Amino acid sequence: xxxxxxxxxxxxxxxxxxxxxxxxxxxxxxxxxxxxxxxxxxxxxxxxxxxxxxxxxxxxxxxxxxxxxxxxxxxxxxxxxxxxxxxxxxxxxxxxxxxxxxxxxxxxxxxxxxxxxxxxxxxxxxxxxxxxxxxxxxxxxxxxxxxxxxxxxxxxxxxxxxxxxxxxxxxxxxxxxxxxxxxxxxxxxxxxxxxxxxxxxxxxxxxxxxxxxxxxxxxxxxxxxxxxxxxxxxxxxxxxxxxxxxxxxxxxxxxxxxxxxxxxxxxxxxxxxxxxxxxxxxxxxxxxxxxxxxxxxxx
Ligand SMILES: CC(C)(COP(=O)(O)OP(=O)(O)OC[C@H]1O[C@@H](n2cnc3c(N)ncnc32)[C@H](O)[C@@H]1OP(=O)(O)O)[C@@H](O)C(=O)NCCC(=O)NCCS
Numbered sequence: 001x002x003x004x005x006x007x008x009x010x011x012x013x014x015x016x017x018x019x020x021x022x023x024x025x026x027x028x029x030x031x032x033x034x035x036x037x038x039x040x041x042x043x044x045x046x047x048x049x050x051x052x053x054x055x056x057x058x059x060x061x062x063x064x065x066x067x068x069x070x071x072x073x074x075x076x077x078x079x080x081x082x083x084x085x086x087x088x089x090x091x092x093x094x095x096x097x098x099x100x101x102x103x104x105x106x107x108x109x110x111x112x113x114x115x116x117x118x119x120x121x122x123x124x125x126x127x128x129x130x131x132x133x134x135x136x137x138x139x140x141x142x143x144x145x146x147x148x149x150x151x152x153x154x155x156x157x158x159x160x161x162x163x164x165x166x167x168x169x170x171x172x173x174x175x176x177x178x179x180x181x182x183x184x185x186x187x188x189x190x191x192x193x194x195x196x197x198x199x200x201x202x203x204x205x206x207x208x209x210x211x212x213x214x215x216x217x218x219x220x221x222x223x224x225x226x227x228x229x230x231x232x233x234x235x236x237x238x239x240x241x242x243x244x245x246x247x248x249x250x251x252x253x254x255x256x257x258x259x260x261x262x263x264x265x266x267x268x269x270x271x272x273x274x275x276x277x278x279x280x281x282x283x284x285x286x287x288x289x290x291x292x293x294x295x296x297x298x299x
Contacts, residue, residue, distance in 0.1 A: 005099035010056040017047050025063035033090040044195040052111055054104045065091040065100035069108040073188040075180035077288045084112045086122040087299045119281035125274040135278040141290035143266030147253040151244035160206040162198050174215045174232045181231050184258040184291035194296045209245040212237040217296050226250035230296035238263035258291035
């Protein structure tokens with residue numbers, strides 16, 4: 001028998017990001033549930049235009065339950081997969097256990113079905129929540145090894161600040177024109193997520209390499225360890241060129257995506273932590289090679 005949700009006192013709405021009060025209710029739900037503030041996204045170009053939120057609101061306009069889906073074309077195993085992503089799944093404590101999350105999940109799945117997405121991906125620390133719907137975890141790997149010798153540079157790198165209007169425009173243009181950073185597993189664009197992710201880790205630096213028309217998202221663990229999170233460019237420069245451009249000469253490099261375009265290889269290391277990356281697709285998809293999605297694509 002199909003289980004129904006207890007939605008007494010609540011009103012269902014979808015596609016509400018353009019309504020100020022509903023956006024604020026959404027921001028508050030994510031703040032209260034996950035401790036993150038996504039409001040700055042409005043000043044960084046706004047949510048992904050394809051994003052479709054599904055939610056139950058109470059009479060005061062509080063968002064009790066939410067799940068959003070958006071289009072996230074993704075390169076997987078050398079093939080462009082027309083994928084959707086689920087994000088911002090949460091139910092406020094007083095409304096839990098009434099089937100509201102199941103309800104918004106089914107609505108989001110229906111939306112994806114109607115749009116003809118080939119696959120749906122999500123991150124979660126509760127895989128059991130999604131396994132009944134056919135989602136399966138994909139193991140992820142980062143890559144570590146001796147850093148290459150930096151290539152000579154012709155122009156110094158410049159630090160980018162998304163809060164500077166000219167830098168934001170440059171970032172947005174680069175995101176529009178980007179090629180996936182890896183052929184194994186990488187987003188094709190996902191500009192909104194890249195821009196909001198610049199706000200979550202204060203250690204991440206964005207640098208512009210003029211020689212390569214490339215944005216590099218990176219951080220350093222002391223002088224010895226260089227961590228590369230993402231490269232946004234129409235052609236991906238080598239790791240040697242990136243280090244040369246940044247004027248860095250670390251001993252060790254760690255790359256948080258498969259480095260198949262970097263002219264460098266590292267040892268794959270299983271990503272630990274409680275978060276699973278899950279995928280649901282009509283034809284099962286497994287990764288041909290160890291890989292991970294850049295943290296700048298986190299959603
Ligand atoms: C996880 C969460 C969304 C569940 O919301 P909810 O409204 O209580 O869920 P529902 O009542 O709709 O339950 C739906 C199903 O999920 C199951 N479920 C609920 N919480 C679960 C959990 N923590 N782990 C695994 N399954 C869970 C229920 O048993 C139910 O199963 P059924 O369909 O077989 O009956 C809610 O507890 C929450 O917001 N937690 C904090 C944020 C979070 O973890 N978000 C999801 C991570 S991506």
